[in-house]
Amino acid sequence: MKCPASVQSQRLAILLEDALARESRLWKAPVFKNGRIQGTDISVSQHEEAVQWLGELSTLFKFCQETFALAVSILNRLLASVKAQPKYLRCIAITALILAAKTNEEDEAIVSVKDLAVQSGCNCSPAEILRMERIILDKLHWDLYIATPVDFVNIVSSKPLF
Incomplete structure (x- = not known):
C-alpha cells in the first residue's frame, strides 16, 4: 500500500509536468534586442508600460490574478508572433485582457467591449477591439490558455507536498 503523501507528491509532479509540457508547446516570448522587441518598434519601456496598464485595468475591473497573468501571456505571445507597431500596443493589450x-x-x-473601451482610455473603438480580437485569435490559433506563473503557484500551494 502506498503512503497517501507519496500519492499526493506523484499527483503534484504529474500536474506540474503536464503544465510544463503545454507551456513548452505553446509559449513564445518576445525577444528583446537593442532595447526593442525584435522585429518591431516597441521598446522595452513601452512593453513595461503596457503590462503595468494591464495590471491597473485588471484591478479597476476587479479581475482575478489569473486573468491578469493570462492577459500578459496573450500579449507576449502575440508580440512574439507578429511585427506590431507601437501605435497598436494599447489596442492589443486591452484586447488581450x-x-x-x-x-x-x-x-x-x-x-461590455464598449464600456471597456471607454473606461480604459485605450483610444480605440469597440470595432477596432473586436477586429483585434479576431487577429489575436487567428495568430494564436484560438489556443489562448497557457500555464502562467500564477497557475504554478496555485498548483504548488493547493497541493500538500508531504
Missing part, C-alpha cells in the same frame, strides 16, 4: 477575462472570469464580471 478582454480575451483573458472571457477565459477566466464569470460572465457577469465582464463588462
